[in-house]
Amino acid sequence: MHFCKINLYKSMKCALIAKDTNMVLCEYSVADCNPRLTAELKRKVKSITSSFEKTRTEEGNFIAIKTDVLIFACLSDNSLKEERLPQFLEELKEAFAAFYKSDLENIHKQTNLEENILDVPFQKSFMRLFDKYNTGINMTNIQVANSKIDSLKRDMGKTCLLYTSPSPRDLSTSRMPSSACKKKKKKK
Numbered sequence: 601m602h603f604c605k606i607n608l609y610k611s612m613k614c615a616l617i618a619k620d621t622n623m624v625l626c627e628y629s630v631a632d633c634n635p636r637l638t639a640e641l642k643r644k645v646k647s648i649t650s651s652f653e654k655t656r657t658e659e660g661n662f663i664a665i666k667t668d669v670l671i672f673a674c675l676s677d678n679s680l681k682e683e684r685l686p687q688f689l690e691e692l693k694e695a696f697a698a699f700y701k702s703d704l705e706n707i708h709k710q711t712n713l714e715e716n717i718l719d720v721p722f723q724k725s726f727m728r729l730f731d732k733y734n735t736g737i738n739m740t741n742i743q744v745a746n747s748k749i750d751s752l753k754r755d756m757g758k759t760c761l762l763y764t765s766p767s768p769r770d771l772s773t774s775r776m777p778s779s780a781c782k783k784k785k786k787k788k
Contacts, residue, residue: 612688612730613660614638615674617696619707621646626718628726630734641675665689669704680733688733695725
C-alpha cells in the first residue's frame with residue numbers, strides 16, 4: 601500500500617457557546633486547529649457589543665450571534681462562503697436548544713455552571729455540525745473509502761464469473777453432449 605501526505609483542509613476552525621462574555625459553556629475545534637485561534641475566538645467574544653458581529657481576519661472569518669441568553673461564535677477559514685456561517689450558528693443554536701430541552705432561559709439562573717462544563721456532553725452535536733460544514737478531505741472519508749476498496753479487491757479475488765455468449769456456429773449444432781447424440785441415433 602502506498603502512503604502519501606494529505607493536506608487536511610477544513611473550513612471550520614473552532615466554535616463556542618458562551619453564557620456571557622466571561623463564561624464559555626462549551627467549545628470545539630478541529631484537530632489541526634492552532635490553540636492560538638481558539639484563544640483569539642475567546643478574546644473576540646469578550647469584546648462583543650451587538651447582537652450580530654462579523655469580522656474578516658488574517659486567520660479567517662469570525663462571526664458571533666448574541667441572544668438574550670447566550671453567545672454563539674465561530675471562526676472559519678476563508679474557503680467557507682460567508683453566508684454559510686450564520687447558517688452554521690443557527691443550526692448550532694437549534695442543536696443546543698434541543699440538547700438543553702428548549703429551556704435556555706434557565707441557564708442564567710443556574711449557579712453551578714463552570715467554564716467548559718458542557719464540552720463532553722455536547723461534543724457529538726458539535727462534531728456532527730462541524731462535519732456538515734467542513735469541506736474537502738478528512739481522515740474519516742479516507743478510511744471509509746480505503747476499506748471499501750479493500751473489500752472490493754477481496755471480493756473480486758474470490759469470485760470470477762465468466763459469461764460468453766454462444767457463437768453462431770454453436771447454435772447450428774445440437775447442444776446435447778456427444779454421447780446423448782449417439783443414443784438418439786441408435787433409437788432411430
